[in-house]
Amino acid sequence: MDESTQTEPTTDTPATPTAFGWCHWHQAHSDGVRLIDVIEQGTGSGITTYACQPCRDVHGLVPFADRP
Numbered sequence: 001m002d003e004s005t006q007t008e009p010t011t012d013t014p015a016t017p018t019a020f021g022w023c024h025w026h027q028a029h030s031d032g033v034r035l036i037d038v039i040e041q042g043t044g045s046g047i048t049t050y051a052c053q054p055c056r057d058v059h060g061l062v063p064f065a066d067r068p
C-alpha cells in the first residue's frame with residue numbers, strides 16, 4: 001500500500017484521500033484509517049494494524065509510511 005500522501009485534518013472534502021477500514025484502537029470501522037504497524041510473524045502473513053485520525057491524535061501514533 002502506497003501511503004505517500006500528506007496527512008490532512010479530517011474533512012469530508014472529496015479531494016482528501018481517505019481509507020475506510022477497521023481501527024484497531026477503538027475497535028470499529030472508521031474513515032481515514034492509516035496503516036500504523038506491521039507485525040512480522042514467523043509463518044504466514046504479518047499482522048497489520050490501522051488507526052483512525054482521532055486515535056492517532058490521542059495515542060500519538062505515527063503512520064507506518066510517515067516514519068523516517
Ligand SMILES: [Zn+2]
Pocket residue numbers: 023024025026027030051052053054055056
Ligand atoms: Zn480509532
